[in-house]
Amino acid sequence: MTDIDKPSNFIQQIINADLNAGRVKEVVTRFPPEPNGYLHIGHAKSICLNFGLAEQFGGHCNLRFDDTNPEKEDDEYVQAIIDDVRWLGFDWGGEPRFASDYFSQLYDWAKYLVTEGKAYICELNAEQMREYRGTLTEAGTNSPYRERPAAESLRLLEQMKVGAIDEGTMTLRAKIDMASPNINMRDPVMYRIKKMPHHRTGDEWNIYPSYDFAHGQEDAIEGVTHSVCTLEFAANRPLYEWFTQNLPLPCTPHQYEFGRLNLNYTMTSKRKLKQLVDEKHVDGWNDPRMPTISGLRRRGVTAASLREFCDSLAVAKTDGIVDVAQFEHFIREDLNNNAMRAMCVLNPLKITLTNYAEDQREMLVAAGHPNRDDLPQRELPFTRELYIDRNDFNEDATLSRKKFKRLVLGDYVRLRSGYVIRADEALKDSDGEIVELICSYVPGTVGEDPPEGIRPRGVIHWVSASSCIDCDLYLYDKLFTVAAPDAGEGSFLDYINPQSLQIVRHCKAEMGLAAATVGQHYQFEREGYYCVDAKHSSAEKLVFNRTINLR
RNA sequence: UGGGGCGUGGCCAAGUGGUUAAGGCAUCGGGUUUUGAUCCCGACACUCGGAGGUUCGAAUCCUCCCGCCCCAGCCA
Numbered sequence: 001m002t003d004i005d006k007p008s009n010f011i012q013q014i015i016n017a018d019l020n021a022g023r024v025k026e027v028v029t030r031f032p033p034e035p036n037g038y039l040h041i042g043h044a045k046s047i048c049l050n051f052g053l054a055e056q057f058g059g060h061c062n063l064r065f066d067d068t069n070p071e072k073e074d075d076e077y078v079q080a081i082i083d084d085v086r087w088l089g090f091d092w093g094g095e096p097r098f099a100s101d102y103f104s105q106l107y108d109w110a111k112y113l114v115t116e117g118k119a120y121i122c123e124l125n126a127e128q129m130r131e132y133r134g135t136l137t138e139a140g141t142n143s144p145y146r147e148r149p150a151a152e153s154l155r156l157l158e159q160m161k162v163g164a165i166d167e168g169t170m171t172l173r174a175k176i177d178m179a180s181p182n183i184n185m186r187d188p189v190m191y192r193i194k195k196m197p198h199h200r201t202g203d204e205w206n207i208y209p210s211y212d213f214a215h216g217q218e219d220a221i222e223g224v225t226h227s228v229c230t231l232e233f234a235a236n237r238p239l240y241e242w243f244t245q246n247l248p249l250p251c252t253p254h255q256y257e258f259g260r261l262n263l264n265y266t267m268t269s270k271r272k273l274k275q276l277v278d279e280k281h282v283d284g285w286n287d288p289r290m291p292t293i294s295g296l297r298r299r300g301v302t303a304a305s306l307r308e309f310c311d312s313l314a315v316a317k318t319d320g321i322v323d324v325a326q327f328e329h330f331i332r333e334d335l336n337n338n339a340m341r342a343m344c345v346l347n348p349l350k351i352t353l354t355n356y357a358e359d360q361r362e363m364l365v366a367a368g369h370p371n372r373d374d375l376p377q378r379e380l381p382f383t384r385e386l387y388i389d390r391n392d393f394n395e396d397a398t399l400s401r402k403k404f405k406r407l408v409l410g411d412y413v414r415l416r417s418g419y420v421i422r423a424d425e426a427l428k429d430s431d432g433e434i435v436e437l438i439c440s441y442v443p444g445t446v447g448e449d450p451p452e453g454i455r456p457r458g459v460i461h462w463v464s465a466s467s468c469i470d471c472d473l474y475l476y477d478k479l480f481t482v483a484a485p486d487a488g489e490g491s492f493l494d495y496i497n498p499q500s501l502q503i504v505r506h507c508k509a510e511m512g513l514a515a516a517t518v519g520q521h522y523q524f525e526r527e528g529y530y531c532v533d534a535k536h537s538s539a540e541k542l543v544f545n546r547t548i549n550l551r
Numbered sequence: 552u553g554g555g556g557c558g559u560g561g562c563c564a565a566g567u568g569g570u571u572a573a574g575g576c577a578u579c580g581g582g583u584u585u586u587g588a589u590c591c592c593g594a595c596a597c598u599c600g601g602a603g604g605u606u607c608g609a610a611u612c613c614u615c616c617c618g619c620c621c622c623a624g625c626c627a
Contacts, residue, residue: 032627211626458586550589
């Protein structure tokens with residue numbers, strides 16, 4: 001039994017109180033995804049919360065798949081979810097749990113409620129049931145099957161189970177209160193017939209428990225003490241409690257709700273994310289523009305930054321919309337602190353150093369990181385011909401030093417980690433397009449200030465023309481053009497950003513990047529943070545994803 | 552409309568009757584800098600959805616009002 005010094009959110013306060021009062025000896029939580037899609041950033045908050053609470057209080061957190069609806073679930077999702085939670089850095093000890101592991105226990109409990117006169121087989125079809133349910137302002141009407149003898153319900157339930165009853169014609173319902181102001185309490189469905197193979201139990205069952213009849217009991221079976229879910233389940237809590245109180249469970253778990261994470265310019269609806277994938281608006285669930293955990297991973301977002309971001313979020317009952325800039329802050333913070341530096345020229349413009357011998361070649365050394373000497377240094381070959389970015393040169397020498405801190409004709413600039421150079425002449429083709437720059441370098445300026453009178457305008461990145469590697473860069477931008485793609489009229493598809501992906505081919509990167517592998521993160525100096533794309537990159541063609549730009 | 556939940560600066564958010572109303576993001580100034588990055592300084596709510604009331608004292612307690620979110624799947 002552990003408690004924490006300063007509980008900072010209401011759930012921690014509740015747990016602390018439970019621990020101190022002796023109501024709970026070991027904290028047990030769970031993260032209960034339905035395997036019907038990939039996890040997204042909203043789930044990350046829940047994962048960090050549930051596993052975090054267990055960690056903080058010295059308890060345990062289970063990964064449990066809530067697989068009570070075979071219609072939507074698939075093993076592909078199970079594996080992806082396992083990978084994502086592991087990647088985030090959490091461990092549930094042992095095997096993941098499945099609601100389907102508890103099907104027969106759940107079935108026994110259903111029979112128990114029937115025997116107790118608290119559940120019955122109803123023969124209303126979906127439409128009739130809706131009519132009998134009443135409305136928000138009008139009470140419902142009792143089902144004509146409500147007083148069916150327990151023995152008969154038991155017999156029918158068994159027939160439903162073995163597949164002798166047609167889908168949609170019967171359900172098992174809890175007998176609670178058709179006049180309850182809480183619609184969830186108006187004789188909710190406990191079991192429905194689905195003659196459909198389940199990803200784990202195959203065709204063993206023809207009936208499947210509903211979420212409400214399953215969740216609390218799953219928690220009880222696992223000894224979950226604090227069942228934390230999102231706000232929209234608050235109205236289900238009375239029902240959760242009704243089942244946990246009316247069933248002979250090993251323990252009584254309690255449900256607490258917190259506000260889910262909403263991010264602007266982002267969509268966190270599994271259904272709609274699936275639509276983006278199914279309709280090929282994106283390159284799969286792990287498209288780097290997707291807010292899925294696998295998409296963020298492929299994009300180059302680190303697990304640490306995702307965790308830091310989630311931990312910075314309030315656990316409260318307000319449902320606000322967090323600015324993505326807040327998430328981006330944590331991405332940059334981690335990458336800035338840990339990413340190796342490198343240089344890559346996106347729009348190469350060749351320059352020739354007329355006073356640097358053609359056969360000369362120096363190996364310059366650059367820091368792997370400006371303020372971390374534990375990261376390895378880089379070797380940068382310096383040669384007569386180099387590439388700089390076209391955007392770092394302007395013919396107009398009258399541009400103010402303040403406004404254009406790059407190369408102009410007749411003036412000096414520092415090549416990052418290299419020499420100071422001066423632009424002497426711009427060579428153009430017949431269209432007036434600059435094809436090459438004739439420059440000269442200032443000897444003795446590597447790691448040294450230039451002589452009196454020479455004031456470089458700024459620092460630009462470069463690469464040796466003869467010793468560099470070719471690569472493609474995938475520049476990503478927001479997937480949606482509006483802050484709330486999900487709100488308002490019209491489809492969210494109408495707001496997909498047509499410029500969310502820009503591919504820049506034949507970029508020139510420093511030699512060392514040839515050794516870059518998936519999972520490593522780089523800052524291409526003055527350009528942004530990049531990582532090798534796990535899908536498109538190959539030995540023949542190196543492909544980098546831009547995780548995020550510099551500020 | 553019945554029930555449930557929530558309203559503190561542009562965004563997120565601490566605050567649990569006595570504090571100059573934390574902090575982060577964003578924004579705007581200034582400094583450092585071989586990345587227009589990082590870093591460092593500084594600015595940024597006479598006021599807590601609104602109106603009354605209780606109190607020596609209210610963002611915190613009471614009343615009424617306003618606004619937003621969730622629930623009428625045999626989804627979770």
